[in-house]
Amino acid sequence: MSQSICRLCTRKVxxxxxxxxxxxxxYSQLQKKYPEWKSAYENISWERYLETIMELKEIGDLxxxxxxxxxxxxxxx
Amino acid sequence: MKxxxxxxxxxxxxxxxxxxEALSINxxxxxxxxxxxxxxxxxxxxxxxxxxALGHLYELSxxxxxxxxxxxxxxxxxxxxxxxxxxxxxGHNSGMNALVGQKIKEISRISRECSSQVNACDYDMEGxxxxxxxxxxxxxxRSYDQEILRAKFSTLTVEDIRTSFRKLTSSDPKVAGAxxxxxxxxxxxGVNLSRALTLSSSFPEDRKPLLLTVGRVQGPALxxxxxxxxxxxxxxxxxxxQVSCELEKSRHVLTAFYVDxxxxxxxxxxxxxxxxxxxxxxxxxxxxxxxxxxxxRYPFHLTELQKEAFKLFKLSPKTTLSIAxxxxxxxxxxxxxxxxxxxxEGIAFEQIFTRLSALDVYAxxxxxxxxxxxxxxxxxxxxxxxxxxxxxxxxxxxPGTTLYTTEKKVYDLIVRRFLNAFAPNxxxxxxxxxxxxxxxxxxxxxxxxxxxxxxxxxPYTKGFENFSNVSFKEGEKVKVLSSSLREEYDPKPSRFxxxxxxxxxxxxxxxxxxxxxxxxxxxxxxxxxxxxxxELLPTAIGTSLIENVRGIAPEITAPEMxxxxxxxxxxxxxxxxxxxxxxxxxxxxxxxxxxxxxSRNLEFESKPRVVRRLDQENLELGPCPxxxxxxxxxxxxxxxxxxxxxxxxxxxNCKTSSAALPRxxxxxxxxxxxxxxxxxxxxxxxxxxxxxTCSNFNCSSREIIP
Numbered sequence: 001m002s003q004s005i006c007r008l009c010t011r012k013v014x015x016x017x018x019x020x021x022x023x024x025x026x027y028s029q030l031q032k033k034y035p036e037w038k039s040a041y042e043n044i045s046w047e048r049y050l051e052t053i054m055e056l057k058e059i060g061d062l063x064x065x066x067x068x069x070x071x072x073x074x075x076x077x
Numbered sequence: 078m079k080x081x082x083x084x085x086x087x088x089x090x091x092x093x094x095x096x097x098e099a100l101s102i103n104x105x106x107x108x109x110x111x112x113x114x115x116x117x118x119x120x121x122x123x124x125x126x127x128x129x130a131l132g133h134l135y136e137l138s139x140x141x142x143x144x145x146x147x148x149x150x151x152x153x154x155x156x157x158x159x160x161x162x163x164x165x166x167x168g169h170n171s172g173m174n175a176l177v178g179q180k181i182k183e184i185s186r187i188s189r190e191c192s193s194q195v196n197a198c199d200y201d202m203e204g205x206x207x208x209x210x211x212x213x214x215x216x217x218x219r220s221y222d223q224e225i226l227r228a229k230f231s232t233l234t235v236e237d238i239r240t241s242f243r244k245l246t247s248s249d250p251k252v253a254g255a256x257x258x259x260x261x262x263x264x265x266x267g268v269n270l271s272r273a274l275t276l277s278s279s280f281p282e283d284r285k286p287l288l289l290t291v292g293r294v295q296g297p298a299l300x301x302x303x304x305x306x307x308x309x310x311x312x313x314x315x316x317x318x319q320v321s322c323e324l325e326k327s328r329h330v331l332t333a334f335y336v337d338x339x340x341x342x343x344x345x346x347x348x349x350x351x352x353x354x355x356x357x358x359x360x361x362x363x364x365x366x367x368x369x370x371x372x373x374r375y376p377f378h379l380t381e382l383q384k385e386a387f388k389l390f391k392l393s394p395k396t397t398l399s400i401a402x403x404x405x406x407x408x409x410x411x412x413x414x415x416x417x418x419x420x421x422e423g424i425a426f427e428q429i430f431t432r433l434s435a436l437d438v439y440a441x442x443x444x445x446x447x448x449x450x451x452x453x454x455x456x457x458x459x460x461x462x463x464x465x466x467x468x469x470x471x472x473x474x475x476p477g478t479t480l481y482t483t484e485k486k487v488y489d490l491i492v493r494r495f496l497n498a499f500a501p502n503x504x505x506x507x508x509x510x511x512x513x514x515x516x517x518x519x520x521x522x523x524x525x526x527x528x529x530x531x532x533x534x535x536p537y538t539k540g541f542e543n544f545s546n547v548s549f550k551e552g553e554k555v556k557v558l559s560s561s562l563r564e565e566y567d568p569k570p571s572r573f574x575x576x577x578x579x580x581x582x583x584x585x586x587x588x589x590x591x592x593x594x595x596x597x598x599x600x601x602x603x604x605x606x607x608x609x610x611x612e613l614l615p616t617a618i619g620t621s622l623i624e625n626v627r628g629i630a631p632e633i634t635a636p637e638m639x640x641x642x643x644x645x646x647x648x649x650x651x652x653x654x655x656x657x658x659x660x661x662x663x664x665x666x667x668x669x670x671x672x673x674x675x676s677r678n679l680e681f682e683s684k685p686r687v688v689r690r691l692d693q694e695n696l697e698l699g700p701c702p703x704x705x706x707x708x709x710x711x712x713x714x715x716x717x718x719x720x721x722x723x724x725x726x727x728x729x730n731c732k733t734s735s736a737a738l739p740r741x742x743x744x745x746x747x748x749x750x751x752x753x754x755x756x757x758x759x760x761x762x763x764x765x766x767x768x769x770t771c772s773n774f775n776c777s778s779r780e781i782i783p
Binding site for chain 1: 307309310311312313314315316317341342343344566567568569697706708710712725728729
């Protein structure tokens with residue numbers, strides 16, 4: 001698999017990222033909201049944060065796919 | 078003026094008939110022949126010939142009709158007959174071609190025989206443009222503003238029409254000029270952008286090219302819907318907590334909320350809940366009573382009427398406008414395409430009340446209103462103004478024929494809103510009681526209507542929570558029954574409805590009050606958006622269109638450009654700035670965009686069929702039945718251009734895949750196949766044929782279910 005393909009779909013990746021433009025937008029949103037979760041739950045870990053938001057019905061579908069992928073990568077490390 | 082022959086041009090046949098009835102002495106003394114209505118002796122002794130224009134008789138068109146070329150700058154006004162015959166070459170059929178030709182001939186003949194011409198089209202920019210084109214092209218005059226007179230009326234009642242004919246004014250070339258320039262701008266942007274997109278997304282072997290259109294208003298309107306969907310798709314909810322406690326006082330149970338709800342920290346929320354859970358009593362620390370008055374709702378302007386009709390009756394803005402137009406043509410309401418929230422004093426309000434009293438449904442309401450000592454004699458006025466027309470109001474004419482259900486609903490809404498404007502304020506008392514328990518403050522609020530006002534006439538408002546029968550004193554103790562901690566998450570941003578999209582377009586100043594509803598309908602007709610339980614969703618093709626256009630010329634999807642254009646058109650209308658200035662300013666914005674479209678054309682085309690099948694790219698069909706974690710996606714091969722289905726985890730470990738039909742629009746249904754658990758899909762062929770089947774090509778259940 002070429003490095004220029006998004007990890008979650010077949011689109012080309014955005015510059016300097018592992019994801020295409022659409023999935024990168026979702027990734028940025030995940031990162032942007034993490035500090036708010038950390039503040040709400042007093043230092044919730046990145047993995048716990050991803051696991052929790054994936055279960056919520058309010059989450060968007062792209063954000064959910066990204067959370068699943070990031071969780072998988074995080075566990076693989 | 079007396080004993081003169083005067084040509085009167087109306088915008089539509091229904092309006093022409095109403096005008097003829099008003100101009101004749103007894104409402105019947107006229108004869109209709111060959112699309113003309115002759116009134117040999119009108120109410121003022123003149124001989125009137127009334128003709129209707131059937132909307133626009135002249136339209137802008139490209140004389141060369143080379144549809145595979147853009148940009149087209151060589152455009153001119155042509156009779157609709159010519160434009161329609163050109164369109165027939167491209168498969169479009171306009172049914173009224175012959176009738177339009179006859180109308181143009183008749184107007185041309187009569188205008189030469191008459192001593193004066195009166196433009197009695199709707200008094201707005203579009204009406205002025207229709208009148209200008211129809212009369213000037215039929216019989217050129219030296220000076221439009223001096224030789225063509227203008228009848229200005231806001232209702233089609235006999236009184237209003239006769240008054241306007243007694244006070245005919247000169248025509249306003251600035252308004253006609255602004256109207257013509259609006260058509261020019263719409264044509265230049267709409268036709269050229271649509272051609273550019275269609276050409277760049279078509280292939281030589283296509284039997285029928287995919288028609289992609291985007292205009293200067295369509296682009297931003299669609300981008301609002303697409304962007305909102307993106308916001309929803311990447312939404313990450315953030316938690317918040319609400320602490321409340323149930324209190325008992327005089328056998329009444331009340332729910333009091335923590336004063337600083339919502340709480341953003343779990344530890345804080347848990348501490349408040351823990352502390353209050355252990356308490357049995359709360360002390361009333363403050364009882365605040367404040368009374369205030371709520372003034373009546375402002376009279377209707379078009380957008381507000383459309384929004385209310387959608388909220389209350391789920392009528393689309395386009396339907397509401399078309400109903401309002403019919404009510405206007407029946408002389409039941411004033412001109413609906415207005416931005417005004419004002420009802421000027423010149424309107425005979427008392428006369429309207431008296432006439433409306435004849436209708437049983439309003440007789441009681443009007444009796445109450447007229448006998449109310451606090452009623453207003455001057456209606457409440459909103460801040461918005463329209464130089465041409467007042468707010469929408471009932472004329473007092475009684476419906477001669479039975480109205481359809483939806484017509485009745487809209488008419489009733491307009492009448493009630495009109496009556497509400499004369500009613501006194503609602504006097505409301507708000508009670509806020511603050512309790513202290515477990516070192517935290519909780520409060521409860523209620524409101525009571527002390528004096529009924531306008532809500533009696535316009536009862537479409539939210540009610541108030543009321544516990545005024547329970548009294549509280551500062552320092553007294555109440556029983557705490559329980560305390561609860563509720564976790565909530567920020568919801569996804571709401572999708573647009575037709576009404577909220579209309580509001581957004583109005584707020585961003587794109588389109589006009591008359592065209593916004595049509596733009597939304599066009600987006601739906603072109604299948605760029607679809608309705609689901611009144612919510613607007615962008616289709617895959619609509620999303621891809623915006624993404625592609627944004628990549629080439631983002632200004633087309635941003636509201637700034639079209640807003641600036643509207644402001645320039647306003648300058649022509651109000652200050653009479655010249656057409657040349659407008660055209661040169663518009664071209665300076667238009668040329669760079671067209672250059673970008675041309676230079677990016679090859680790249681557009683080189684995408685292997687993706688652009689042509691924009692609607693099919695990586696569509697998610699449902700969960701993968703094997704790995705349970707991935708999603709089955711419909712994918713088009715970058716190499717072969719063929720479609721297939723595979724799991725989003727294909728590159729990792731899940732090898733689930735299947736072939737897909739090469740043609741047809743595939744959409745997920747949202748339920749699994751009963752045999753193999755793959756997602757069920759619908760495949761749409763053309764406008765009507767739809768197959769419902771399993772997405773697994775090897776599934777034994779793959780049979781066509783109509």
